[in-house]
Amino acid sequence: NKIMIPPNISGKVKNVKSSGKYNVDTVLLTVEGKDGDHDVKLYQSWPVRIPRPYKERLLPREPLVTGIRVIDTFFPISKGGTAAIPGGFGTGKTVVQHQLAKWSDADVIVYIGCGERGNEMTEVLEEFPQLIDPRNGRPLMERTILIANTSNMPVSAREASIYTGITIAEYFRDMGYNVALMADSTSRWAEALREISGRLEEMPAEEGFPPYLASRIGEFYERAGRVNALGENKRVGSVSVIGAVSPPGGDFSEPVTTGTKRFIRCFWELDRQLANARHHPSINWLDSYSEYNSELKEWFSKNIDPDFSKFRDRVMGILTEDDNLQQIIKLVGEDVLPDNQKLIVRVANIVKVGYLQQDAFSDVDSNCPLKKQHEMLKVILKYYDRAGVLVSKGVAVSEVLDDSIVNILMRMKENISMDKFDQFKEIEKKMDSFFDSLDNKYQTVKEA
Structure with missing residues (x-):
């Protein structure tokens, strides 16, 4: 964890604490600004629905290596990229996201359990502390942040969980880390939007979802990216967003799936026939696609093999x-x-x-x-x-x-x-x- 000056504060640093152990409320330093002194602590407060600022957005040039062959070889995602995993019940969305959280070469993993069953979060809590990160030999749990918002929790909390997760991811991105965010699932988040919209007596659109559903999905996925963070020292960080979509009955023409496809560049479609045949991961190699192939071609040529x-x-x-x-x-x-x-x-x-x-x-x-x-x-x-x-x-x-x-x-x-x-x-x-x-x-x- 790095101590950063909040984006909206500038001035002269004073009263810096010496190295040691402190709790999160300890004032580590003070910034003397034009409008007075500002205390900097071990945490920052930021409204979750507002994207954190950055200096410059960079082009995707490096893949997020996942360890899953069908993804890395045929449908790669870049660091700072966006992907969706649509699939019906039982096709393996959660297993794929757990694999991505375990083995992808990100520095920080943010896993959002949005409206899913509690046993899925329990599985992560039990399994991840026993797994070792192959890059540094440390437990995988040390780089993982879990946001547990299961199906028995309030609807308003479920709607806010997605924004909480992406804001935490941006916070670590600003430190210069590559962050991978797993949202399981954005369909449950959209259902929370629908329920809140109904209680507010807003005019419903297709299948009862609010008319602003597509714009909300876009706002979420557009916060992904690879950027130069604010500050004098050059820090390059990224947020890669991978969202699971659970279309009812596996119908990919429903509003959440079609709205998501407008804003993502990787589409990993899970096939029920493959899942029933015990072929996992059940990503359909004919219907899935990645728009990052051409942009990552040079990286693969230099770092893996020209062929x-x-x-x-x-x-x-x-x-x-x-x-x-x-x-x-x-x-x-x-x-x-x-x-x-x-x-x-x-x-x-x-x-x-x-x-x-x-x-x-x-x-x-x-x-x-x-x-x-x-x-x-x-x-x-x-x-x-x-x-x-x-x-x-x-x-x-x-x-x-x-x-x-x-x-x-x-x-x-x-x-x-x-x-x-x-x-x-x-x-x-x-x-x-x-x-x-x-x-x-x-x-x-x-x-x-």
Whole structure:
């Protein structure tokens, strides 16, 4: 915690306390201003509905690394960015937000339980003190701020909880920290707005929500950003806002979801079919999007690998082609497909199960660093390229899809820990040996 002069105070500092232990009401120093003396304590008072000022807003140039592969690889969010996680009941919104709170590389986490069940907040309180931050070896609870406003609390408090959380996030942003704010869920906050509006006898709009719902949602998400804080010392901080949306019945055309999409740049849509198939996180890779991909391309190229973005685009192309082929398979079956298309379907399945699917409760796979993500993509695409060359030469796809190699690709997310990336080289050697022997075998048969 850093001691900051409040934004609306300037002057000469005097009566500074020496280092020691003080309570929050202790006057640490006094600022002699034109309008009198101002006492500075260990806390600041600020109206929660008014954004805290800053010197300059900066462009998003660095990703908020979450450790979730489907997000970091395909739909990244920048530090200071905005994202929404819409999904029906039971699709895994809270689990995804807990994962983001645990493993994202933010300095401070603000978790707002707005109108949700009390047991979800209890789970955070019980689990987070036992988890260790991989960056500094300290308990994750030390960087986490919880705002518990569960469904049994007053409606007015629920409506204010969102603003309280974003103001606390801005306070730590002004210290130069990168803050990630999780709001679970903004739909319950919107319902509180609707109830307050009804009691005030205001004219209702669509589905009973107040007509100013969209502007209130916009005011909340627009307080995110990466900025230069006020003061002479250059301090760059950010607030990244990630809000869960709970549309009734999974209807994404309802007012809260449509209003949110106007103001966010990442949309991580949770799919009920994926959730029912036990595919978690159940983020739909075809309907989700991120507008930060182009802005973060340079960062990925410099810090991870120049080919990272190219690998991502190729894998997304495989998944898109697989979706088109699945329509044909539903009608006439997979047997009618040519071998090159059968290969696409099988490789897409490796990507879905071996890459996109991630166990939130695994000791190894719950948090996947970007270097590991890149190596996994590289190995999968190498398998696809080598197999595609042999299939084009007339080798049967059943020969190419060797069970031992496929199983290695499916399980490398669990079998390779963070400190053993050299094992990816061993996988590549096994693949090269297998494909070289298969190529020589068919070359010999062809010559004979």
